[in-house]
Amino acid sequence: MKKFINDPSNLTKELLEGLALSNKDIIEYVDGELIVNKKLKDADRVTIVTLGGTGHEPALSGFVGEGMLDISVPGDIFAAPGPQPCIKAIKMADKGKGVLFVVLNHAGDMLTGNLTMKALKKEGIKVAKVVTQEDISNAPRENGDDRRGLVGCVPLYKIAGAAAASGKSLEEVAEIAQKFADNMATIAVATRGATHPTTGEPIAVLGEDDMEIGMGQHGEGGGGRMPLKTADETAQIMSDALIKDLSLVSGEKVLVVINGSGATTLMEQLIVFRKVHNYLAEKGIEVVANVVGEVLTVQEQAGFQMMFARMDDEMLGYWNAPCNTPYFKK
Incomplete structure (x- = not known):
C-alpha cells in the first residue's frame, strides 16, 4: 500500500478537516463529528441528514451544501457512526419543518439508522427515513430490502434537496425521494x-x-x-x-x-x-x-x-x- 497518510488512527479526522478547510464558504466541521451546511442556520424548510463511513470520497460529506445535504454524519473508514452523533445531527438540522434522514442499506448503517429513529420517536422529533437499496446484483427487485445501497444515494440527495428547497412538506419530500429510490x-x-x-x-x-x-x-x-x-x-x-x-x-x-x-x-x-x-x-x-x-x-x-x-x-x-x-x- 502506497498512500500519503500520517497516523492511520487519525485518518478520518484529518480528511474531514481537509474537506472543511478547502470549502470554507460552503461547509464546516463541527465538534469533530459532523459536516454541516454553513447556511443551515437560515434554513426555513425541510432539512436533510445522512450517515455513512468515510473512505468513499467525495461521498458522502462532499455533497453537503445548498440544494443537497444539510449534515453528513461520517464514521471511520468503511464504518458507520453510532446513533448518538446522528441524533445530535438531526436535532441540529431540525428548523421546524422536519428532517429527512437518508440511510444506505448496509448492516452498520441500518443498525445506526434504526436506533436513531427509535430514540427520536421518543423525543417527538419530526423525522422521516428513506433507505437507498438499489444494487441489483445481490437480490432481485422483489427482495429489495436485501439490496445494498450504492452510488444512487447521491442523486437522491439532489432530488430530495431540490424538493425541500421548493417548499415541499416533509411528507412530500419523503414521497418524492422514495419515488426516485424506487425507480x-x-x-x-x-x-x-x-x-x-x-x-x-x-x-x-x-x-x-x-x-x-x-x-x-x-x-x-x-x-x-x-x-x-x-x-x-x-x-x-x-x-x-x-x-x-x-x-x-x-x-x-x-x-x-x-x-x-x-x-x-x-x-x-x-x-x-x-x-x-x-x-x-x-x-x-x-x-x-x-x-x-x-x-x-x-x-x-x-x-x-x-x-x-x-x-x-x-x-x-x-x-x-x-x-x-x-x-x-x-
Missing part, C-alpha cells in the same frame, strides 16, 4: 480491489485478467466473475441488466451515472458512457441527464458503478435545480 438501479464492476488504508490489507482480490460484475463497495462478492472484457462489452452487459431490472421500454427517459471507483481513468469512464448513451438510444430510451466521474469511490479500487434512474418532468426539474456543494454544483 433507480445500480450495478458495479471491479477489475482490482482496494486496500484498507488503516491496515494496508486488501478488501478484495481478483485474478490478473479477471473482472467481477456486481462487486459491492466494501469488496463484497457479486457472483459475476469473468475474464476481462472490452469497454463496449462490459457496458452492454451492465446496461442490459439495469434495463431488465427497471423494465425500461422505448420512449422512456433516464438519468445515467457512470461512477469511477477510484482507480479507473476518466478516459475509460467516458468510453463506457458513450456506449451506454448510444445503446440506450438504439432502444429508444433517452438519456436526459448524466454524471460521469468519481462520485462515490472505494479508495483505489479499479472499476465503476453504473446507475440508471427513470426520470419524468418532475424529477428532471428537481435534478436541474441549483445547488452548491463541494463536489457537485448546478
Whole structure:
C-alpha cells in the first residue's frame, strides 16, 4: 500500500478537516463529528441528514451544501457512526419543518439508522427515513430490502434537496425521494480491489485478467466473475441488466451515472458512457441527464458503478435545480 497518510488512527479526522478547510464558504466541521451546511442556520424548510463511513470520497460529506445535504454524519473508514452523533445531527438540522434522514442499506448503517429513529420517536422529533437499496446484483427487485445501497444515494440527495428547497412538506419530500429510490438501479464492476488504508490489507482480490460484475463497495462478492472484457462489452452487459431490472421500454427517459471507483481513468469512464448513451438510444430510451466521474469511490479500487434512474418532468426539474456543494454544483 502506497498512500500519503500520517497516523492511520487519525485518518478520518484529518480528511474531514481537509474537506472543511478547502470549502470554507460552503461547509464546516463541527465538534469533530459532523459536516454541516454553513447556511443551515437560515434554513426555513425541510432539512436533510445522512450517515455513512468515510473512505468513499467525495461521498458522502462532499455533497453537503445548498440544494443537497444539510449534515453528513461520517464514521471511520468503511464504518458507520453510532446513533448518538446522528441524533445530535438531526436535532441540529431540525428548523421546524422536519428532517429527512437518508440511510444506505448496509448492516452498520441500518443498525445506526434504526436506533436513531427509535430514540427520536421518543423525543417527538419530526423525522422521516428513506433507505437507498438499489444494487441489483445481490437480490432481485422483489427482495429489495436485501439490496445494498450504492452510488444512487447521491442523486437522491439532489432530488430530495431540490424538493425541500421548493417548499415541499416533509411528507412530500419523503414521497418524492422514495419515488426516485424506487425507480433507480445500480450495478458495479471491479477489475482490482482496494486496500484498507488503516491496515494496508486488501478488501478484495481478483485474478490478473479477471473482472467481477456486481462487486459491492466494501469488496463484497457479486457472483459475476469473468475474464476481462472490452469497454463496449462490459457496458452492454451492465446496461442490459439495469434495463431488465427497471423494465425500461422505448420512449422512456433516464438519468445515467457512470461512477469511477477510484482507480479507473476518466478516459475509460467516458468510453463506457458513450456506449451506454448510444445503446440506450438504439432502444429508444433517452438519456436526459448524466454524471460521469468519481462520485462515490472505494479508495483505489479499479472499476465503476453504473446507475440508471427513470426520470419524468418532475424529477428532471428537481435534478436541474441549483445547488452548491463541494463536489457537485448546478
